[in-house]
Amino acid sequence: MASQQEELSWVDAAKRRWGYRYERFQRGWDQFTTHRLGVVGILILVVFMLWALFPSVFAPHPVNWKAFVGTEGGYLTAEQIRSMPHPPAFGDPFFAPLGTNYNGYGILTELVYSARTALYIGFAAGVLSSLVGVPLGLISGYYGDTWIDETIQRIADIMYSLPFLPLVVVLVAIRGITTTNIILAIVVKSWINNCIVIRGETLSLRENAYVDSAKVSGASDTRIVFRHILPHVLPLSFVYLAQDAAAAILTQAGLAYLGLADFTAHSWGLMLQQIQSQGYVFSAWWWLIPPGIAITLVAAAFYFIGFSMEDVANPQR
Amino acid sequence: MTRISAKYLSRRLIVSYATILVIMTLLFALIRSMPGSFINLMMSPGMTQEQIAALEARWGLNDPLWQQYIRFMFNYQVGNFGWSPTQNVPVWDLIVRRMPRTLILFGSTFVMGYMIGPLVGMYLGWLRGSTRDQAIFTGGLFMYSMPAFWIGWLVIWVFNYQLGWFPSSYLVTKFPEFEWTTWTIITDVLSHLALPVISVTAIAWVGSMLVMRTTMNDVTDSDYVFLAEAKGVPERAIMIKHAARNALIPVATQAIVGIAFILDGAVLIENVFNYPGMGLLLVDAVLNNDYPVTQAVFFVLAVMIVIMRLVTDVAYTYLDPRIKFGEEN
Numbered sequence: 001m002a003s004q005q006e007e008l009s010w011v012d013a014a015k016r017r018w019g020y021r022y023e024r025f026q027r028g029w030d031q032f033t034t035h036r037l038g039v040v041g042i043l044i045l046v047v048f049m050l051w052a053l054f055p056s057v058f059a060p061h062p063v064n065w066k067a068f069v070g071t072e073g074g075y076l077t078a079e080q081i082r083s084m085p086h087p088p089a090f091g092d093p094f095f096a097p098l099g100t101n102y103n104g105y106g107i108l109t110e111l112v113y114s115a116r117t118a119l120y121i122g123f124a125a126g127v128l129s130s131l132v133g134v135p136l137g138l139i140s141g142y143y144g145d146t147w148i149d150e151t152i153q154r155i156a157d158i159m160y161s162l163p164f165l166p167l168v169v170v171l172v173a174i175r176g177i178t179t180t181n182i183i184l185a186i187v188v189k190s191w192i193n194n195c196i197v198i199r200g201e202t203l204s205l206r207e208n209a210y211v212d213s214a215k216v217s218g219a220s221d222t223r224i225v226f227r228h229i230l231p232h233v234l235p236l237s238f239v240y241l242a243q244d245a246a247a248a249i250l251t252q253a254g255l256a257y258l259g260l261a262d263f264t265a266h267s268w269g270l271m272l273q274q275i276q277s278q279g280y281v282f283s284a285w286w287w288l289i290p291p292g293i294a295i296t297l298v299a300a301a302f303y304f305i306g307f308s309m310e311d312v313a314n315p316q317r
Numbered sequence: 318m319t320r321i322s323a324k325y326l327s328r329r330l331i332v333s334y335a336t337i338l339v340i341m342t343l344l345f346a347l348i349r350s351m352p353g354s355f356i357n358l359m360m361s362p363g364m365t366q367e368q369i370a371a372l373e374a375r376w377g378l379n380d381p382l383w384q385q386y387i388r389f390m391f392n393y394q395v396g397n398f399g400w401s402p403t404q405n406v407p408v409w410d411l412i413v414r415r416m417p418r419t420l421i422l423f424g425s426t427f428v429m430g431y432m433i434g435p436l437v438g439m440y441l442g443w444l445r446g447s448t449r450d451q452a453i454f455t456g457g458l459f460m461y462s463m464p465a466f467w468i469g470w471l472v473i474w475v476f477n478y479q480l481g482w483f484p485s486s487y488l489v490t491k492f493p494e495f496e497w498t499t500w501t502i503i504t505d506v507l508s509h510l511a512l513p514v515i516s517v518t519a520i521a522w523v524g525s526m527l528v529m530r531t532t533m534n535d536v537t538d539s540d541y542v543f544l545a546e547a548k549g550v551p552e553r554a555i556m557i558k559h560a561a562r563n564a565l566i567p568v569a570t571q572a573i574v575g576i577a578f579i580l581d582g583a584v585l586i587e588n589v590f591n592y593p594g595m596g597l598l599l600v601d602a603v604l605n606n607d608y609p610v611t612q613a614v615f616f617v618l619a620v621m622i623v624i625m626r627l628v629t630d631v632a633y634t635y636l637d638p639r640i641k642f643g644e645e646n
Contacts (some may be wrong), residue, residue: 037455158339160573161626163618165581166599170615173603174351246462253464254585258600272467281470282478292467299462307458307527 028235031312038308044301051115059112060095067094067104076104085284099286102278110266111290117267118249118298121183125248126241128187133194134237138225140195141202156192164189168251172260179262182255186248194240201233235313242306246299253295268295333627340619345389348612354378355608358402398613403605408613411598416617418488419594422510423583426517430579433518434525435568439561441526442533454530461523465582469516469589476512483511486591513590517582524578528571532564569633576625580618
């Protein structure tokens with residue numbers, strides 16, 4: 001009997017602890033799904049996530065597949081080399097729905113295998129800039145108009161004045177061209193937006209009565225900021241996470257175009273860089289269009305989600 | 318109208334100057350941490366150790382770091398940017414040649430973007446929720462998500478490759494069949510400018526459109542719009558004269574972010590179109606390890622942003638009569 005009693009109370013405790021959170025999430029979700037754009041964004045993102053997680057399921061060939069010779073390796077005849085980049089072919093000489101590039105690698109295969117890099121860069125840059133920007137914004141807003149706030153805002157001001165792309169180019173050139181360095185270089189600049197927006201939100205939130213009552217009942221500053229204010233700004237921080245992710249994916253593509261791509265990982269930016277360095281920009285549409293559309297779709301999905309969440313997150317509307 | 322007092326203006330100027338000083342310090346640290354040395358490009362395999370040491374001494378690389386720092390800070394403030402080892406000319410000459418071209422590209426894009434964006438945003442915010450609004454808004458976000466250089470390629474493909482309207486690269490025609498007169502120079506440069514400007518504007522108009530659409534929607538719910546409606550003012554006049562003017566103020570705030578965004582676009586697009594501006598110079602310098610040029614171009618771009626932010630801030634206070642700066646109420 002006693003154990004049953006315990007179990008009941010445990011369930012009750014869990015319900016009391018998580019129930020209202022679940023309801024709040026449900027409310028937010030209902031509001032989010034009223035925006036068709038946001039739902040479309042999530043659908044696009046889910047497709048690309050599946051690509052990123054299980055590329056071998058979606059790609060028509062393994063990543064080392066080459067036109068004519070397949071995965072065994074071997075040499076192409078001069079005739080076959082002359083036909084590269086090959087336009088889309090459906091089983092006649094070989095099966096490559098989006099054609100091949102100058103080396104004979106399938107475009108669709110590369111496209112699917114590149115989804116991982118794009119999503120990795122997007123999520124990593126978004127999460128990292130939130131992890132830097134949100135706490136700094138909270139601190140800056142909570143201690144508004146003190147030297148702490150002033151210091152953080154001055155730093156943000158100076159960072160704002162640095163041109164974004166040139167800074168990333170120089171940083172990546174200094175630190176070496178790897179995906180990690182590209183992400184870090186993007187984060188160096190992109191946390192500022194999160195910081196400034198969260199600061200503004202915190203500035204108005206800290207005037208609320210519940211902050212005063214928490215203060216009176218002896219809560220420490222840390223507890224007030226992270227237990228009482230943070231939950232209110234969290235939805236807004238997700239909006240900026242999504243926008244940072246989109247911007248990061250676009251920046252990576254731009255860097256790749258300038259020749260600063262990580263050549264050890266498949267990425268859409270690298271595919272576009274190769275078409276340019278091989279000089280097929282205006283003769284191989286099947287190679288030019290798909291990576292660009294993929295980048296556009298992923299970035300747009302993040303923007304769609306961000307803008308739909310803004311309505312959920314913005315307490316003023 | 319003395320809303321902008323001399324005190325406010327001078328304080329803003331001092332803050333901007335301090336920002337530039339801090340940026341210079343950051344730049345000094347940044348470039349010193351780049352791999353290799355400045356004189357690597359001047360060395361040849363046949364040089365003896367003494368010759369290399371003499372080269373280092375000549376360029377002041379053996380001095381203590383604080384002396385290098387002070388020299389750097391002084392030289393940069395008087396416009397002495399040093400010597401480019403790859404192009405063998407003073408960096409200042411390079412920048413003076415390239416800067417106006419980038420400013421023309423940037424300026425025309427800025428004007429185009431901030432003419433189209435707020436106008437479209439005004440209509441969309443007024444018609445919020447309609448199918449037209451949804452379609453243009455979604456389309457705008459899609460354009461915002463396109464890689465700038467990819468748009469550049471598509472634009473070249475359509476307007477140069479298929480239609481043949483505009484040239485696809487460089488600033489002027491390389492081997493012209495016509496005489497260089499004032500008129501042909503202007504038309505030639507403008508036709509070369511057309512495609513880069515179209516490419517950057519295709520992305521740049523969206524930022525201000527988004528802001529304008531949101532604020533326009535907020536403004537339409539305000540009392541003075543209802544009053545104007547009740548008075549029987551025509552809808553078009555309400556939209557343009559009453560609502561849009563107030564909705565423009567947040568667009569000015571957004572312009573501060575937009576400036577940096579358009580500059581990024583210009584840097585990329587210059588590389589696509591081989592447009593000989595600052596962006597092309599910067600990327601070439603980075604890829605060739607030309608540190609003096611990298612450093613100077615980065616510095617000049619940063620100064621450009623600081624100045625334009627100052628101008629936007631001051632313009633902002635003119636736009637919004639409710640803001641008072643530099644006076645104690």
